[in-house]
Amino acid sequence: MTQTKNVELLLRITELSSQLEDAHKAYKCVALQAETVANIAKNKEEELQAQIIVLETTLDRTRKINRDQLKNDKSNYAELMATVEELDVANIDKGIWAAQLVIAKEQLVSENQDKDARLAALDIANKEKDQRAAELVIANKDKDARAAELVIAKEKLVSENQEKDARLAALDIANKEKDQRAAELVIANKEKDARAVDLERAGEKAKASLQEKEVLLKEVHHRVKNNLQIISSMLSLQARAESDAASRKALEECQRRIKVMARIHESLHRSNNVTAVDARDYINAIAADTVDSSQINSQHVETLVEVDKINIDIDTAIVCGQIFSELYSNCIKHAFPDERSGSIKVIMRGAEEGRMELKVVDDGIGLLEGFNIHESATLGMKLVGALTTQLNGKITIDGSCGTSVRITFEGKKL
Known part of the structure; x- marks a missing residue:
């Protein structure tokens, strides 16, 4: 009977040991999830280990008693029963503690689920935050790029502003110089205006003086013409009084040449231009004077005048008029003897290299063979x-074939 009880006790102890190991495993699992429950499980474990030590000590003592032939069985049985009762109480406490552990485990599981849910929510939130952070990083990069562009733009604007400031300063200096120049120009313009007034007055005086001189010059030409006409008349009277034909002819030629000089002064007296004469009118007038003074019937001779509309200076006109008068007079007197009919052509125009051309051509009897103007005695x-x-x-x-005299000379066309 005692051995059976020992076996039962051993089985009971084994079962309690197994339960203790299970509790220890549960404790380890629960200890990993919550520190508070782990501390409680640890305390319970220490209590169970103390009870097991007590039970082992009791078992050893029981074995000793059995070895002593189970002395005092009643006492041992009573003690054993007390021990069993204590073990039952311990088992009951262990069941309660196990139930508490299950409840604590379920609470921990629930709390872990809540924590998992919160962790999942936090994970989602963290992902959203990471995405938002990535977006913010991109936005910050864009902002950094934009800031860099703005910095470059700012530096460019600063540089442009500096250039503009420099240009404005240069313009300010230029404007000041212009203002100073304008002030100088205003003073100069005032001086010029005063000078212009003086010049205008001087011009008016000079114009009045010129008009007076032109009037005087015309009066001089008029008086010279009158004097030359008087001389011409005196020569005409003298020629008529001469009985010698050669002397009379010489006086008539002299009268003709004086009329040429008088004609230039008459043209200048009648013209508004006192420095030049019209070549066409001048040649026509000399031709008419030459015909009048020649006392030859020239109705059978046709005179063609082709003179350009040009003005020539006084000095050239006087000399040119004398040359034309001599040539034209020779044509009338010698080219058409015995009242032969014919024509005389007079040409005066501009020539090459700024020169002038005077040409007198007739279709009369021509010149003697071997004629040389430089050896002429006339x-x-x-x-x-x-x-x-x-x-x-x-x-x-x-x-x-007739006579053609061409003269080119230097002349001023005005």
Whole structure:
């Protein structure tokens, strides 16, 4: 009977040991989840280990008693029963503690589930935060890039502003210089205005003086013309009084040449221009004077005048008029003897290299063979040669078919 009880006790102890191991395992699992429950389980475990030690000590003592032939069985049985009762009480406490552990486990599980849910929510929130953080990082990069662009733009604007400031300073200096220059120009303009007024007054005085001089000059030309006409009349009277034909002819030629000089002064007196004469009118007037003074019937001779509309200066006109008068007079007197009919062509125009050309051509009897103007004994041709030289001119004579005299000379066309 005692052995059976020992076996039962051993089985009971084994069962309690197994339960203790299970509780220890549960304790370890629960201890991993919550520190508070782990501390409680640890205390319970220490209490169970103390009870097991007590039970083992009791078992050893019981074995000792059995070895002593189970002395005092009643006492041992009573003690054993007390021990069993204590073990039952311990088992009951252990069941309660196990139930408490299950409840604590369920609470821990529930709390862990809540924690898992919160962790999942936190994980989602963290992912959203990470995504938002990534977006913010991208936005910050964009902002950094934009800030860098703004910095560059700012530096560019600063540089442009500095350039503008420099340009404004330069413009300010230039404006000041311009203002100073404008002030100087205003002063200069005032001086010029005063000078212009003085010049205008001087111009008016000079104009009045010029008009007076022109009037005086016209009066001089008029008086010279009158004096020359008086001389011409005196020569005409003298020629009529001469009984010698050669003397009378010489006086008439002299009268003709004086009329040429008088004609230039008459043209200047009648013209508004006191420095030049109209070549066409001048040549026509000399031709008419030459015909009048020649006392030759020239109705059978036709005169063609082709003179350009040009003005020539006084000095050139006087010399040119004398040359034309001599040539034209020779044509009338010698080209058409015995009242032969014919024509005389007079040409005066501009020539090459700024020179002028005077050409007198007739279709009369022509010149004697071997005629040379430089060897001519007549005064008229000598005058033509000398006056041509005076004009720095060149003379060309052709007497093969009629007579053609061409003179080119330096002349001022006005």
